[in-house]
Amino acid sequence: MSSLDHPGIRKVAAALPAASAAEIVVLADAVRTAAQAAEAVGVPVGAIANSLLFAAIRDGAAAPLLVLTSGAHRADTGLIAELVGADSIKRADPEFVREHTGQVIGGVSPVGHPAPIETLVDTALGDYEVIWAAAGHPHAVYPTTFAELVELTGGTPAVVASALSGRAS
Numbered sequence: 001m002s003s004l005d006h007p008g009i010r011k012v013a014a015a016l017p018a019a020s021a022a023e024i025v026v027l028a029d030a031v032r033t034a035a036q037a038a039e040a041v042g043v044p045v046g047a048i049a050n051s052l053l054f055a056a057i058r059d060g061a062a063a064p065l066l067v068l069t070s071g072a073h074r075a076d077t078g079l080i081a082e083l084v085g086a087d088s089i090k091r092a093d094p095e096f097v098r099e100h101t102g103q104v105i106g107g108v109s110p111v112g113h114p115a116p117i118e119t120l121v122d123t124a125l126g127d128y129e130v131i132w133a134a135a136g137h138p139h140a141v142y143p144t145t146f147a148e149l150v151e152l153t154g155g156t157p158a159v160v161a162s163a164l165s166g167r168a169s
Contacts, residue, residue: 008103008136012112015152016142023142030138032106034071037141041132046072049125049133049149051108053097056086056118064100065089066117068110068133068149070124073161083120083158106138110153119155121146126157 013021031037034048048071055062065084069075077089097105101113110119110133125131126146133149135142150157 006137006140008107008109008112009140010136011102012109012136012140012142015109015111017148017152020142020144020148024135025141026137027139027141030106031134031141032138037132037134038071041141043130043132044072044128046070046124047128047131049110049122049131049144050075051110051134053092053101053108053117054080055090055092055096056081056084057088057090058086062090062096064092064096064117066101066108066110066119066153066155067122067160068119068125068153068155069122069160070127073122073124075160076162079162080120080160083156083160084118103134103136104138107134107136107140109134109136110144110149110155112136116154119153120158120160121150121153121155122160123157124159124161125149 038045052067056065081089
């Protein structure tokens with residue numbers, strides 16, 4: 001598969017600046033976890049931007065919420081709910097993920113979705129000069145920066161992991 005053969009990868013490439021789109025890397029194996037992605041591209045796990053889609057429940061209605069968190073962290077759903085003014089945050093099921101991103105779990109990119117999604121960007125990603133994010137398919141990733149993630153997603157920089165929920169990188 002070339003980097004543009006898959007429709008999910010094409011949508012991500014179209015949403016990225018030309019320089020970033022040109023750097024999409026298609027890997028031989030799927031990288032469905034931050035640890036797998038970090039090993040595949042040779043970076044610390046903290047330099048992987050996990051794209052986690054949640055259902056933010058407000059007044060009984062579920063809306064998509066994308067949280068881009070450092071691979072070295074575990075998202076704190078209670079903290080995230082407070083940040084976005086939600087009654088609760090629930091992990092999205094595969095159907096909800098596909099409906100709102102057009103992508104599958106393990107390949108959800110920060111960009112390339114059918115419609116804009118409310119997004120939080122983990123400030124811990126700012127500790128890395130280069131961050132790697134999924135490119136719309138479990139075999140595809142691309143390099144980016146914290147500033148570019150915030151700009152392209154319209155996201156809000158935030159601390160999304162409590163001190164107790166972090167993992168060693």
